[in-house]
Amino acid sequence: NAGVTQTPKFQVLKTGQSMTLQCAQDMNHEYMSWYRQDPGMGLRLIHYSVGAGITDQGEVPNGYNVSRSTTEDFPLRLLSAAPSQTSVYFCASSRQETQYFGPGTRLLVL
Amino acid sequence: QKEVEQDPGPLSVPEGAIVSLNCTYSNSAFQYFMWYRQYSRKGPELLMYTYSSGNKEDGRFTAQVDKSSKYISLFIRDSQPSDSATYLCAGVRGVTGGGNKLTFGTGTQLKVEL
Numbered sequence: 091n092a093g094v095t096q097t098p099k100f101q102v103l104k105t106g107q108s109m110t111l112q113c114a115q116d117m118n119h120e121y122m123s124w125y126r127q128d129p130g131m132g133l134r135l136i137h138y139s140v141g142a143g144i145t146d147q148g149e150v151p152n153g154y155n156v157s158r159s160t161t162e163d164f165p166l167r168l169l170s171a172a173p174s175q176t177s178v179y180f181c182a183s184s185r186q187e188t189q190y191f192g193p194g195t196r197l198l199v200l
Numbered sequence: 201q202k203e204v205e206q207d208p209g210p211l212s213v214p215e216g217a218i219v220s221l222n223c224t225y226s227n228s229a230f231q232y233f234m235w236y237r238q239y240s241r242k243g244p245e246l247l248m249y250t251y252s253s254g255n256k257e258d259g260r261f262t263a264q265v266d267k268s269s270k271y272i273s274l275f276i277r278d279s280q281p282s283d284s285a286t287y288l289c290a291g292v293r294g295v296t297g298g299g300n301k302l303t304f305g306t307g308t309q310l311k312v313e314l
Contacts, residue, residue, distance in 0.1 A: 094243075120298055120299065121295075121298055121299025121300070123299070123301075125302075125304075130208075130306060131306065132204075132206075132288070132304040132305055132306040132307060133244070133288065133302070133304040134304075135302065135303075138295065138299065138301065140295060140296070140297035140298050140299050141297065144297060146295070148301070149303075180243055180244070184300060187232065187234075187249050187292075187300070188249070189234070189246065189300065189302060190246065191236075191243035191244045191245070192243050193242060193243045194241075194242070194243050
């Protein structure tokens with residue numbers, strides 16, 4: 091199993107540009123989520139999904155959209171990037187108590 | 201006040217030492233607690249989770265929860281240089297429909313020196 095995979099590993103955007111961070115898992119987990127990690131703030135939940143077609147907001151959802159059309163994929167969209175969205179983004183999937191994280195995407199918004 | 205508080209460190213110990221990493225929490229709704237290890241520029245890696253007050257042991261790692269004082273600890277015995285990483289604690293709540301929401305502390309940076 092590849093586990094949780096994320097692409098790209100690193101991205102530079104200009105303010106106002108849009109992009110999609112990709113996340114996929116091959117463990118057949120129903121629950122998937124997105125976090126961002128910032129210095130001094132820890133990991134904060136952006137959006138989560140309990141299954142295909144079902145998504146909900148986390149702690150810091152503003153500026154981000156998600157959709158879940160399949161069990162395997164959970165992309166995160168930035169519609170108009172802002173410098174405040176410079177961060178490291180982690181996708182995670184879980185079954186029961188265990189939650190597995192991907193390797194992360196480093197995003198720099200200029 | 202953050203729901204989960206964690207001393208950021210850095211904490212530096214000699215090889216072979218017993219390491220104590222601690223968190224406090226304020227939300228009584230947390231159903232259980234998790235510890236993750238994160239190496240530099242990598243994703244968090246699950247170490248342990250524990251539900252109730254008391255100890256849970258896994259190899260050199262022991263997780264302890266004291267719900268009466270809202271205190272979480274992770275002990276590492278016989279620490280090794282490979283244990284050098286950032287350790288994250290998290291409180292967990294379930295969500296409707298399945299799955300769990302994690303609320304993380306900011307992480308404690310640990311360095312084990314030769």
